[in-house]
Amino acid sequence: MKIAIVYGGTRAHGNTEMLTEQAVKDLHVDRIFLKEYRIQPIEDLRHTEEGFHDIDDDYNSVIDRVLEADVLVFATPIYWYGMSGFMKNFVDRWSQTLRDSNRPRFREQMKGKTGYVIAVGGDQPLLKGLPLVLQFQHIFEFFGTQYGGYVLGEGNRPGAILEDREAMRKAELLNAVLKERV
Amino acid sequence: MKIAIVYGGTRAHGNTEMLTEQAVKDLHVDRIFLKEYRIQPIEDLRHTEEGFHDIDDDYNSVIDRVLEADVLVFATPIYWYGMSGFMKNFVDRWSQTLRDSNRPRFREQMKGKTGYVIAVGGDQPLLKGLPLVLQFQHIFEFFGTQYGGYVLGEGNRPGAILEDREAMRKAELLNAVLKERV
Amino acid sequence: MKIAIVYGGTRAHGNTEMLTEQAVKDLHVDRIFLKEYRIQPIEDLRHTEEGFHDIDDDYNSVIDRVLEADVLVFATPIYWYGMSGFMKNFVDRWSQTLRDSNRPRFREQMKGKTGYVIAVGGDQPLLKGLPLVLQFQHIFEFFGTQYGGYVLGEGNRPGAILEDREAMRKAELLNAVLKERV
Amino acid sequence: MKIAIVYGGTRAHGNTEMLTEQAVKDLHVDRIFLKEYRIQPIEDLRHTEEGFHDIDDDYNSVIDRVLEADVLVFATPIYWYGMSGFMKNFVDRWSQTLRDSNRPRFREQMKGKTGYVIAVGGDQPLLKGLPLVLQFQHIFEFFGTQYGGYVLGEGNRPGAILEDREAMRKAELLNAVLKERV
Numbered sequence: 001m002k003i004a005i006v007y008g009g010t011r012a013h014g015n016t017e018m019l020t021e022q023a024v025k026d027l028h029v030d031r032i033f034l035k036e037y038r039i040q041p042i043e044d045l046r047h048t049e050e051g052f053h054d055i056d057d058d059y060n061s062v063i064d065r066v067l068e069a070d071v072l073v074f075a076t077p078i079y080w081y082g083m084s085g086f087m088k089n090f091v092d093r094w095s096q097t098l099r100d101s102n103r104p105r106f107r108e109q110m111k112g113k114t115g116y117v118i119a120v121g122g123d124q125p126l127l128k129g130l131p132l133v134l135q136f137q138h139i140f141e142f143f144g145t146q147y148g149g150y151v152l153g154e155g156n157r158p159g160a161i162l163e164d165r166e167a168m169r170k171a172e173l174l175n176a177v178l179k180e181r182v
Numbered sequence: 183m184k185i186a187i188v189y190g191g192t193r194a195h196g197n198t199e200m201l202t203e204q205a206v207k208d209l210h211v212d213r214i215f216l217k218e219y220r221i222q223p224i225e226d227l228r229h230t231e232e233g234f235h236d237i238d239d240d241y242n243s244v245i246d247r248v249l250e251a252d253v254l255v256f257a258t259p260i261y262w263y264g265m266s267g268f269m270k271n272f273v274d275r276w277s278q279t280l281r282d283s284n285r286p287r288f289r290e291q292m293k294g295k296t297g298y299v300i301a302v303g304g305d306q307p308l309l310k311g312l313p314l315v316l317q318f319q320h321i322f323e324f325f326g327t328q329y330g331g332y333v334l335g336e337g338n339r340p341g342a343i344l345e346d347r348e349a350m351r352k353a354e355l356l357n358a359v360l361k362e363r364v
Numbered sequence: 365m366k367i368a369i370v371y372g373g374t375r376a377h378g379n380t381e382m383l384t385e386q387a388v389k390d391l392h393v394d395r396i397f398l399k400e401y402r403i404q405p406i407e408d409l410r411h412t413e414e415g416f417h418d419i420d421d422d423y424n425s426v427i428d429r430v431l432e433a434d435v436l437v438f439a440t441p442i443y444w445y446g447m448s449g450f451m452k453n454f455v456d457r458w459s460q461t462l463r464d465s466n467r468p469r470f471r472e473q474m475k476g477k478t479g480y481v482i483a484v485g486g487d488q489p490l491l492k493g494l495p496l497v498l499q500f501q502h503i504f505e506f507f508g509t510q511y512g513g514y515v516l517g518e519g520n521r522p523g524a525i526l527e528d529r530e531a532m533r534k535a536e537l538l539n540a541v542l543k544e545r546v
Numbered sequence: 547m548k549i550a551i552v553y554g555g556t557r558a559h560g561n562t563e564m565l566t567e568q569a570v571k572d573l574h575v576d577r578i579f580l581k582e583y584r585i586q587p588i589e590d591l592r593h594t595e596e597g598f599h600d601i602d603d604d605y606n607s608v609i610d611r612v613l614e615a616d617v618l619v620f621a622t623p624i625y626w627y628g629m630s631g632f633m634k635n636f637v638d639r640w641s642q643t644l645r646d647s648n649r650p651r652f653r654e655q656m657k658g659k660t661g662y663v664i665a666v667g668g669d670q671p672l673l674k675g676l677p678l679v680l681q682f683q684h685i686f687e688f689f690g691t692q693y694g695g696y697v698l699g700e701g702n703r704p705g706a707i708l709e710d711r712e713a714m715r716k717a718e719l720l721n722a723v724l725k726e727r728v
Binding site for chain 2: 009010011014041042043044047077079080081082083084085086088089091092094095123128130131132134135138139142157158
Binding site: 126165169173177 | 670683695716719
């Protein structure tokens, strides 16, 4: 079983990363730090005669790593009660991949995976992070991806997540679940 | 009373735009098409010693137009059950403005405004657009911005929104409300 | 096409009723005022050897009227951000009907229907009524019932709903839709 | 610190009870099994000249036990993606207590408390239990009650909750938190 983490944060070793690393401790994972790649926002050309054209950026190499994994962990700081713009831009591009003749099995491949959401925010994330949880519910449902679960943690200043014992413990539990699946 | 529309779409005269223009018919509005501006994603430097530094892009000129308005209409196509990446990147940058010594009254100014959300999607937007509505509930609550209302419309191919009579009618109603406020 | 309204309110001619009657104006409908019937709360006996036993109350006669309809309108005042206890007790009993050998096609029959939710509350119903909308999303999904739509109105003192022009207009629109279906 | 559990279930030693008892292990708590009391549904008389009149049932004795507690745990099986009708009927009656001259400090007293929600369901409770979590968010917000947290567990047949390790572990964590507060 292959695991890929899609990191949406911009701060190295941030709270979201700490929490997520707890969840994948001792596991071999592919870490995708979206911030390190050049990924253009989508331009909606679904309804033009020519359709989408190739974009010269890093998106394709990233989506191919995503497609290789069996388990996807979407790990994002909660920015304004949603996923980061970095992550949203990446997700938006999936609309293009859905029509990419080089990846005709995209939808079917996503269906076979299990997705997790890990998100850390500073303002009542257990409640105000729920729109993000619901958004991923619809995203996963679109593909038929199994929603494995989610961990919402609280933290603002660097390292604060370590004091959210409940979130850290949930990450440990997720770690145990993932280890069993390997 | 000044109205500004923050457009998050990428297609000119798209469904979201059609629906939104119905809501502001015969009104003087400032239309901000985010796609036409260069707006960098946020880099979270809140916790660094130096804090945020100035970004050389169009963000500041756009946020200043937003701040001049009394009524804000966030108009976005529903991409993957949320606002577009273009719009999310713009909203994310507000975290920087919250600490911008050139705009010390940002939070207070936002508090005095009324916000609306207009969003169009192709997959059961009246239900699957609700995470977006809830997200803006938290965003507006953060500032104390009044949530004036929202209009969710259904449409996929160009012009389809015109057949969503209920959404078009809601936009007309919003138009009447806005005209009374002018 | 037969329409049944399941009324969860306790006040005659209340705001919810006014709004709902606008939606079914000039249509022949079966009005079920739950308050007028004796409906026991469910007792969960799914896991006992004997299973559920017949309850001597009005539930069965009411559920049979529900089953005769093609369109179901669940009309409830928003009590504490949810449907009324009267309506919840009625819905809870569906678990018993799911195992009722006298109504073996219950699930299948519900699947063929279209459901609407009409709810009126006094505290920001367009936002705080959304948990109720989401709850019915799951309920309808369980059966495969089509979610036709929902109307959330604002009102507290008697007759106040008439001043919520947006809600009244949405009810008119729903009326037009229902008339076309007849 | 006093803890009261408001139990909405109908099955003795059901899954919800097992999960909740884990959360209050070794603590002195007042257990209120709503099913054991006679509590009438509310009749909305807020707008009549006479207002509410006394109901001859067990409600008042139960609400007084609730008011004596500092921590309230609302523990309910998830019936049709919401709290049980038993619990909803009880909550609905709060509208009457808000106008009860014998309990003039009701709202203020509720404000000083911390509330928890524990709920067990058989159909994807981590996702489909969220409307219930959101509903309590609004309920607690109404009073200013602090939302301490929630535990959603999965289980259908008797005892199944014990196999939901994640939920049981969350209940243990809650137990530790509550013990620290005592």
